[in-house]
Every structure is written in structure tokens, then in C-alpha cells.
Amino acid sequence: MLLCWLQLFMPIATLNMVRLDRRQRESLQTQLYRQIRRLIMSGQLTAGVRLPSTRDLVTHLGISRNTIVYAFDQLVAEGYLESHVGSGIYVSDLDLKQTEQRSQTSSLAKSSAAPRTSRRAQRFSTGRISPDYPTSKVRPFRPCQPAIDHFPIRAWNRARSHALRLQSKELMLEANAAGSPRLRRALSIYLRDARGVRCHADQIVITAGAQQALSLIGTTLLDRGDPVWIEDPGYLGARAALLRAGANLIPIPTDDEGLTIPSLRHGRRPRLIYTTPSRQFPLGTTMTLPRRLAVMEFTRKSGAWVIEDDYDSEFRYVGRPVPSLQGLASGERVIYVGSFSKVLFASLRLGYLVVPDHLVDVFRKAKEIHDGSSSAIDQATAAVFIEEGFFAAHVRRMRKLYKARLDGFLCEAKKYLSGFLTFPTIEAGMDAMGRLPADADDTAVSRRLRAEGIDVPPLSAYALTPCTPGLLFGFTAFSSSETRSAMQKVSRCLTNK
Ligand SMILES: Cc1ncc(COP(=O)(O)O)c(C=O)c1O
Numbered sequence: 205m206l207l208c209w210l211q212l213f214m215p216i217a218t219l220n221m222v223r224l225d226r227r228q229r230e231s232l233q234t235q236l237y238r239q240i241r242r243l244i245m246s247g248q249l250t251a252g253v254r255l256p257s258t259r260d261l262v263t264h265l266g267i268s269r270n271t272i273v274y275a276f277d278q279l280v281a282e283g284y285l286e287s288h289v290g291s292g293i294y295v296s297d298l299d300l301k302q303t304e305q306r307s308q309t310s311s312l313a314k315s316s317a318a319p320r321t322s323r324r325a326q327r328f329s330t331g332r333i334s335p336d337y338p339t340s341k342v343r344p345f346r347p348c349q350p351a352i353d354h355f356p357i358r359a360w361n362r363a364r365s366h367a368l369r370l371q372s373k374e375l376m377l378e379a380n381a382a383g384s385p386r387l388r389r390a391l392s393i394y395l396r397d398a399r400g401v402r403c404h405a406d407q408i409v410i411t412a413g414a415q416q417a418l419s420l421i422g423t424t425l426l427d428r429g430d431p432v433w434i435e436d437p438g439y440l441g442a443r444a445a446l447l448r449a450g451a452n453l454i455p456i457p458t459d460d461e462g463l464t465i466p467s468l469r470h471g472r473r474p475r476l477i478y479t480t481p482s483r484q485f486p487l488g489t490t491m492t493l494p495r496r497l498a499v500m501e502f503t504r505k506s507g508a509w510v511i512e513d514d515y516d517s518e519f520r521y522v523g524r525p526v527p528s529l530q531g532l533a534s535g536e537r538v539i540y541v542g543s544f545s546k547v548l549f550a551s552l553r554l555g556y557l558v559v560p561d562h563l564v565d566v567f568r569k570a571k572e573i574h575d576g577s578s579s580a581i582d583q584a585t586a587a588v589f590i591e592e593g594f595f596a597a598h599v600r601r602m603r604k605l606y607k608a609r610l611d612g613f614l615c616e617a618k619k620y621l622s623g624f625l626t627f628p629t630i631e632a633g634m635d636a637m638g639r640l641p642a643d644a645d646d647t648a649v650s651r652r653l654r655a656e657g658i659d660v661p662p663l664s665a666y667a668l669t670p671c672t673p674g675l676l677f678g679f680t681a682f683s684s685s686e687t688r689s690a691m692q693k694v695s696r697c698l699t700n701k
Contacts, residue, residue, distance in 0.1 A: 214255065218248050224265065232267050237275040244284050244295055251297035255285065324448060333415065333441045335661035338654060344690035346659040347486070347635035347678035348516070350546055351605060359594045360585065367584035375580045381572035382564075383410025383556070384583040390590040391556060395542070399517065400527030402534055403558045409567045410578050413555040414515055414543035415441050420557065420570045421476070421539055422449025425509055430475040433508075435463055437666035439485045442478050442513060451476070455668035458484050462491030465502050473506045481529045482517035483633045486666050486676050490632065496529055503537045510538045516546040518599045519680075520632040521607040536560060544586065546634060547599060554578060554586060606634065606680045609687070613679035616688050620695035625675065634680040637663065639672065646673035649698070656697050658690055 222239050224232050243249040256264070258272045265272070276293055279285040286296045342349050368375065382388070388405040395401035395408075411417040418441060426432065428450035434443060436455030446453060454474065457464050463479045479499070481491035491499075503510050512529045520526070530540040540558035548554075559567050571577070589595050610630060617627055617638070625638035638660075640646055646662035653660055653675075663674035682690065 214249065214253060218243060221248070222265075224267065231271075233271045233274040236265075236267075236272065237278050240275065240279060241282075241284055244279075244298070249295050251295050253295045255293045255295070257292060324450075333444050335440070335665050337659050342681055343657055343659045344682050344686055345635075345677040345679065346681070347661065347676045348546065349634070349678050349681035350549060351602065351609075351681050352549055354602065354605060355549055356594060356598055359592075360589060363588035363592065363594065364581065364585040367588050368581065371584060375584055377580075379577040379580040379583070381409075381577045382406075382568045383408065383578060384580065384587060387583045387587040387590075388556075390587050391542075394590060394595070395528075395540075395558065398525065399514065399542075400531035401540055401558055402531050403540075407558050407561060407564060409557045409559065409564070409571055410583060411555045411557060411571065412553045412575065412578055413545055413550075414513060414541050415445065415555070416553075416571075416574065417541045417543075417555050417557045418442050418445035418511070418513075419448065420567060420574060421511055421541075422446050422451065423574075424563070424566055424570045425476055425539075426451055427475075431472045433463075433474040433477040434668075435479055435484060436668045437486055437663060437671055438478070438668075439480065439513065439515075440666060442511070443668075446476070446478065453668070457669075458487060458489065460489060461495040462489055463495070463499065465495075465498055468506065474508045476509045476511065477503065478511045478513065479529075480513045480515065482514050482520075482526055485513075485515070486635065486663065487637055488628065488630060488633055488635070490526055491529070496532055499529065500533045500537075503533075508537070511541060512538050513541045515541075515543050516634055517632070518547050519603055519606055519634060521603065521610065522631040530558060539563075547595075547602070548586070548589075552582060552586075554582060602680075609679050609682070609684070610636070612684045613677070613687055613691075616691040617677075620691045621698070624695070624698045635676055635678040637674050637676055639674045642672060644673045646675060649673075650675060653694060653697055656693050658694055658697070660694075 221243065222236070224235050226232065228235065230238075240249070240255075255276070258269050258276065261267075261272045262269050276285060276287075280287050280293070283296055283298070286294050288294060337343075337346065385405065387410060388408040391408055392403055392405040395403060409417075409420075411420060422445050426446070426449045429452050430450070432446050432451040432453055433456045434446065434453050435458055443453065454471070456466065456477075462481055462484060463477070477499070479491070481496060483490055499510065502508070510529065510533075514528060517525055517528075528540060530538040537560075541555065542558075543555040544552050545555070557567060613636065614627060614630070617625065621638070625640060627636050627638050630636050640649060646664050650660055650662040650665075660675040660677050663671055663676065666676075679687065
């Protein structure tokens with residue numbers, strides 16, 4: 205360590221505080237700049253004090269003159285120091301009334317005068333979007349993660365270049381709030397053919413992922429205090445978005461057939477119902493046809509809207525994908541939400557809404573007020589990617605890969621986790637809910653596993669009411685060897701209790 209004491213014109217006690225350390229990531233010039241600035245801001249270097257000459261500092265600090273000159277120039281440029289030609293460098297006479305110095309010491313600044321956030325913002329902390337993960341690295345068995353190693357990045361880049369070549373000027377102009385007409389057209393065909401959604405391109409509003417779609421629904425369809433039925437356990441992102449819109453959330457249990465429909469005798473009619481019929485998140489059940497019909501009948505009688513969150517329906521491994529609820533209901537009372545996060549990649553932040561004709565304008569307006577429009581270049585790229593057949597080919601390849609990974613996962617789970625965790629039959633999706641013995645504390649088990657490098661959120665994290673314990677395992681992003689060694693780790697951890 206290069207430890208230095210400046211002893212020229214600055215008081216010795218103050219000079220002793222300047223410590224430069226070559227091992228730090230921060231450059232020496234930045235360290236010197238920051239430390240002198242802090243001494244000034246804290247009042248330890250007062251106005252008019254003359255700083256040592258750069259030549260003297262070179263000798264005393266053992267660093268280059270350029271380093272010192274850079275730090276001083278920066279402090280002069282920001283007004284902390286003044287350079288007097290022929291005389292030297294001095295601490296400026298600053299009005300420190302509104303500086304850190306005062307704000308740190310003054311109790312007044314910490315009093316009620318401190319700015320407060322809105323009441324709505326104070327509720328954000330109760331609206332987590334996902335379980336806490338200790339690192340952004342995707343560790344086994346983090347749920348809902350596409351296999352990005354297998355993403356056809358070359359084809360994506362070619363689609364992007366193609367879009368830019370054809371539409372370079374249009375893509376730089378302010379974009380349509382509802383989204384690129386070309387992408388909406390491509391999506392309307394895909395949704396009709398693959399998901400049985402009844403729509404035309406004008407009913408689609410492109411959003412920044414499903415998350416923004418859910419927020420826009422909340423803003424557009426809810427008034428403060430409106431009752432909203434939400435699947436319990438259910439998706440945290442939906443819960444957060446609807447809470448933020450002022451919803452009065454009413455947890456509704458799900459059973460083997462999907463969302464249940466409680467009697468209305470003792471409760472208020474819901475204004476909105478949130479459901480994941482293709483594959484209930486996080487339990488994985490698919491809503492049966494009788495239940496779908498019952499939900500539609502209920503909405504017809506009660507006047508409620510339904511949000512159909514169809515987040516990962518492309519990945520069905522047995523039979524054909526189940527057509528959407530929206531198609532069954534001829535789209536009258538259903539707001540359909542889709543996302544590219546699972547089927548392409550999450551950072552793309554592209555999702556979409558399919559809304560009934562008479563709501564198109566209000567949703568378009570809501571999107572415009574929210575953030576103008578989604579990235580024109582990404583939308584154009586996605587449109588080319590779909591039109592050129594890369595999207596369909598990627599879905600097919602991933603379906604095959606995920607099915608193989610699911611089989612491998614279940615095989616290893618049988619070998620290593622029997623007796624600790626029970627997995628149901630899994631026919632679709634990107635994750636598997638493992639049930640723990642009824643007396644287990646899933647939060648504690650999840651925390652123990654997390655310390656071992658395994659990310660499996662507890663089922664209770666998704667529930668608003670008490671539930672049987674479970675752990676949610678994602679299987680799509682991990683190779684067979686990663687799955688095996690992680691599974692061994694889980695087994696060791698569970699055996700050692
Ligand atoms: C149920 C559900 N809906 C939607 C999404 C996708 O959200 P987004 O498009 O905002 O990434 C997820 C992501 O995990 C999800 O689990």
C-alpha cells in the first residue's frame with residue numbers, strides 16, 4: 205500500500221487523512237480527487253487554505269505529477285478549488301448551506317421536512333415481482349429461464365440487419381404507440397394459428413413484456429378498491445401490478461381443473477379475474493374445458509373481465525397446445541396477455557395484449573402515456589424473425605430440448621430426491637413444482653439450498669394464504685450434467701437436514 209502523509213500547507217491532521225492505495229480498482233487520480241473533495245465538503249479543509257504545489261506533492265505522495273494535475277483540474281472545474289496564477293491552488297469559498305456537511309449533521313434535514321413518496325409507492329414493497337435471488341447469475345434450478353445458449357443469435361442479428369436495411373429511416377422516427385403494424389400483423393397470424401386467439405392486428409398492443417401489459421390493464425380497467433380475483437398461489441408480477449393499480453386482491457384457490465369459482469353469495473362481484481389457464485403458475489395445472497366454460501359463463505353473468513396470462517404455452521410436451529380461453533369466448537370479456545420473454549429472451553422486454561375492439565383506443569392511449577412506445581428496432585427484428593420462420597423453428601427446437609431436459613430432470617429427481625420431494629406428471633411448461641412432506645418449512649429449506657448455490661423458491665412465496673409446502677424447480681436452462689450435479693447437491697442438503 206502506498207500510504208502518504210501530506211505535510212506542507214494543509215494542517216497535518218487533515219493531511220494524514222489522505223490515503224492512496226494502488227491495490228484499489230479506482231485510479232490514484234480519482235482517489236485523490238475524492239478525498240480532497242470530501243475534506244472540503246466536511247469542512248476539514250476550509251476556504252482560503254492553500255494546497256501544496258504539485259511538485260511537492262509528487263515528492264510526498266510518490267505519484268506522478270499528471271495524476272495530481274488531473275485531480276486538481278477536476279476539483280477546479282467543479283468549483284471546489286481555485287487556481288490563482290503565480291500564487292497556487294486554494295480551497296474555494298463555498299456556500300455549504302445545502303451541502304452534505306449540513307445535511308449529515310443537521311437533524312432538521314432528517315425531520316418531517318424530508319420528501320416522502322406517494323402512498324401508492326409505499327405499497328410497492330408488498331408487491332414483489334419475483335422471489336429474491338442472491339445473484340443475477342442463473343443458478344440451478346431457477347424457474348422460468350429459457351436456454352439462452354441455444355438461442356439462434358445469428359439469425360436474430362440477420363433479422364435485425366435486414367429490418368434496418370429495409371426501414372432504416374422509419375425505425376428512427378417516433379413509433380406507433382400500439383406497436384409496429386408489421387409485428388402486430390405477424391403476431392395476429394401466429395396467435396390465430398398456434399393459440400386459437402380470435403383477433404386481427406389492430407386489436408394487438410405491443411408492450412414492454414407481460415409486466416407492462418398487466419400494469420396497463422390495472423390502469424385501464426380498475427378503480428381504487430375494485431375487487432380482483434387472483435389465483436392463489438399465483439404470479440407475483442401480476443399481484444404487484446394489480447396492487448399498484450389499487451386493486452383489492454381476493455385470493456382464489458385453484459384445484460386440479462384450474463381456477464375455482466367461489467359462490468358470490470358472501471362476496472362482491474370481481475371487476476377483474478387474473479388466471480393462467482394454459483399452465484397455472486406456479487402449480488402447473490391446465491384449466492379443463494368444463495372449467496373454462498364455467499369461467500366464461502361466470503364472466504358473462506357477473507360482468508367481470510378476465511386476464512388470460514398465456515406466458516409459456518408454446519412449451520407443451522404432450523398433445524397439442526390447448527387453445528386459448530380468449531378464442532373460446534370469442535374475445536368478448538378476455539384480455540389476452542403474451543410475452544417473448546420465455547420463447548425468445550427476457551431482456552428483449554417485448555410482450556403484447558390482445559384487447560376487444562372497443563378497448564383498443566383506451567389501451568393505445570394508456571401505452572402512449574406510460575412510455576410512448578416499445579423499441580422500434582426490436583419490434584422490427586421480431587417481425588422479420590417471425591415472418592422468416594425463425595420463430596416457429598426456434599419454438600420447435602426448444603420444445604424438443606426442454607422435453608429432453610424435463611425427462612432428464614425427472615429421472616435424476618427420482619434417483620436423488622425420492623422420499624424428499626414428489627413431482628406431479630408434467631406435460632408442459634418450464635418448471636416443476638416439487639411437493640415437500642406436509643410438515644416441512646419450505647422457506648427454510650429454500651434458504652438452506654440457496655446457501656448451497658441452488659435457487660428453488662418456496663411455494664409459500666407465491667401464496668397469499670397458507671399452502672402445502674413445495675419448491676419450484678426450473679429445468680429448461682440447465683444441461684444434463686448441470687442438472688445431475690445440482691441434484692446431488694440438493695439431495696446432500698436435504699439428507700443432512
Ligand atoms: C406467469 C407469468 N406471466 C408472465 C411472465 C413474463 O413476464 P415478462 O414478459 O414481463 O418477462 C412470467 C415470467 O416469469 C410469468 O411467470
